Amino acid sequence: MQEVYEFLKKAGTYYLATVEGDQPRVRPFGTxxxxxxxxxIQTGKVKPCSKQMAANPKIEICAFTGGKWIxxxxxxxxxxxxxxxxxxxxxxxxxxxxxxxDDGNTQVLWLKDAVATISSFSEPAxxxxx
Numbered sequence: 001m002q003e004v005y006e007f008l009k010k011a012g013t014y015y016l017a018t019v020e021g022d023q024p025r026v027r028p029f030g031t032x033x034x035x036x037x038x039x040x041i042q043t044g045k046v047k048p049c050s051k052q053m054a055a056n057p058k059i060e061i062c063a064f065t066g067g068k069w070i071x072x073x074x075x076x077x078x079x080x081x082x083x084x085x086x087x088x089x090x091x092x093x094x095x096x097x098x099x100x101x102d103d104g105n106t107q108v109l110w111l112k113d114a115v116a117t118i119s120s121f122s123e124p125a126x127x128x129x130x
Contacts, residue, residue, distance in 0.1 A: 040108050
């Protein structure tokens, strides 16, 4: 999990895929944090991606950096604990202008049953499960 976290942090931007009905939806994200031994992402409950993950929590993440790319398939699990939200906002202080841990909008989700594959054109793929 630590290696996946470091890859996503290094990439800076990753792309989160959700499903809306039968249509895939992809958008850029940048928040990733480890809290309580789990890998977390963050969004706002008012955003379409939050509603999509509530309807179908299966997601995929993709990022590219340093000639390698990562794909992470997981189930996004909502965590409403203030501590989890505060940890994410502390990791990304710039978000505090738009989000508060107790604002009713901030949402953090941890990745359950995650399978990450790191690939390149020059090395065998590496699979990490957490």
